[in-house]
Amino acid sequence: MAIEEKTLEIANLIREKIQDKTYPYGSAIPSERELAQYFNVTRNLIRSAIDSLIDESILKRIHGKGTYVTKTDIDDTAIHFKGMSELLNEAGFKPSSKVLTTLTRKAKYKYSNIFHVGEDTEMFQIIRLRLGNNLPISIENTTIPYHSIKRVEDIDFQVYSLYDMFMINGISIQNIEHIFSSTRIHGAYAKLLNREEDAPIINIKITSFTKTHQIAEYTEVIVVPEFSKYYTDGIIKNGIFNLTSQLIT
Amino acid sequence: MPKVFNQLSLEVEEYIREYIAVNRLQPGDKLPAERTFSTELGITRGTLRHGLELLISDGIIENRKNSGYYICPPKITRELLYYCFPYKDRHLIQSGYRVTPINAIPDRIQNIVNNILGPIKMEKSNTRRHLEYVNDTPISITYTFQEPVSQALIPYLFEMDTIPEELTVTQSIRVIDAEYAEPEIIGLLKLNPPDTLLLISNFVHYRNQIIGICLSICVGTRINLVTEIDLKNASDGA
Helix, strand or coil, X not given: CCHHHHHHHHHHHHHHHHHCCCCCCCCXXXXXXXXXXXXXXXXXXXXXXXXXXXXXXXXXXXXXXXXXXXXXXXXXXXXXXXXXXXXXXXXXXXXXXXXXXXXXXXCHHHHHHHHCXXXXXEEEEEEEEEEXXXXXXXXXXXXXXXXXXXXXXXXXXXXXXXXXXXXXXXXXXXXXXXXXXXXXXXXXXXXXXXXXXXXXXXXXXXXXXXXCCCEEEEEEEXXXXXXXXXXXXXXXXCCEEEEHHHCCC | CCCCCXXXXXXXXXXXXXXXXXXXXXXXXXXXXXHHHHXXXXXXXXXXXXXXXXXXXXXXXXXXXXXXXXXXXXXXXXXXXXXXXXXHCHXXXXXXXXXXXXCCCCHHHHHHHHHHHHHHHHHHCXXXXXXXXXXXXXXXXXXXXXCCCHHHHCCCHHHCCCCCCCCEEEEEEEEXXXXXXXXXXXXXXCCCCCCCEEXXXXXXXXXXXXXXXXXXXXXXXXXXXXXXXXXXXXXXXX
């Protein structure tokens, strides 16, 4: 049997085990060594079978942790900019993101005003660097009410998207408000985005509302000039404004 | 998980925003001395300044040499949907929007229009050049060009207060380096060194032709451009 056929066969066997929930969504599959033993094939073959499932976004390899079963590969930008990943891919940039930090904090003055909650309300914050072919695109600072997502502190945001978590927790977003402005970038953020200290930059404040007008999340984005078109370009038709990145299906 | 490098500056920024709101400081009011805040927060003045820097970059406070930090006028909210039809933007009008005609036209603006319409149509375009204010604060310089052929069909396109249904507008926002702006522009907009500029471009299309161009150099530090997207509309429109 040709190697490609054998790889396909193993990939399909792993796929079946994901479908029958032997390897459930959110868990790591066994190691390459274990799988090689189990299927009685070489590790190289297991590796290429896994690679093909990663290409299909069924699995995600997390460096130093293992290979995880994911439901979708929808990036969180899909919450605000539905077609962003596709637009970036079309332009030849493979999008990825890196979690800079996650923290649990009190709403305090700032977020109590944004979310209309008490200052002592627990909030969860996640700050991410977005990349395209390893070039920095943007830094996104997202805040959600801590209790809106179950066990949010245990979620590995390198593996799962907030988008997945909203789906699983029954949060569906109906309206998004975008506020565009400009600022200057300093310190660590300037270094991460590969900009000079004090360089001018576009910032966007995004608030997502649910059907019942609750605020699901609030995100502050700073985006480098080379990639700002993906975040800011829009079209007005029949009296309605839409971002170009929203109109991709 | 590594600590966010900028976390402390962000905390300082939040603290000072709260201070401004709680103490109801008004535009032109002075913030307490750096020493007061750094002692209160138990941080060095260097760290405090990183937080203040964020507020300066956002156009919330300004640093007057040898004097201290002062509160800026509140940012003006403008609807992206009506950017080139400002008379439709009720909130903007109520804030005290007004315009005065000007002469200055930067090369970068001329070049964009020239590239799209060509020199002849550009020459014959109905052109308007305005400095836009809200009360006494200059917020932007806006140029509109309507190409000659469409003037018979839709006279005074950019003076209307509704967007005709058959028109489609494509819009983009880019940051431009204020340091490279023409001295005339810097003077008209009364720019200060921390200010940053946005170039907002609107192209009005009628039956696959561009009939109007609206280019605006806008002080991003003085303005919030707002838009609300209904996800249902977004999927229907696709």
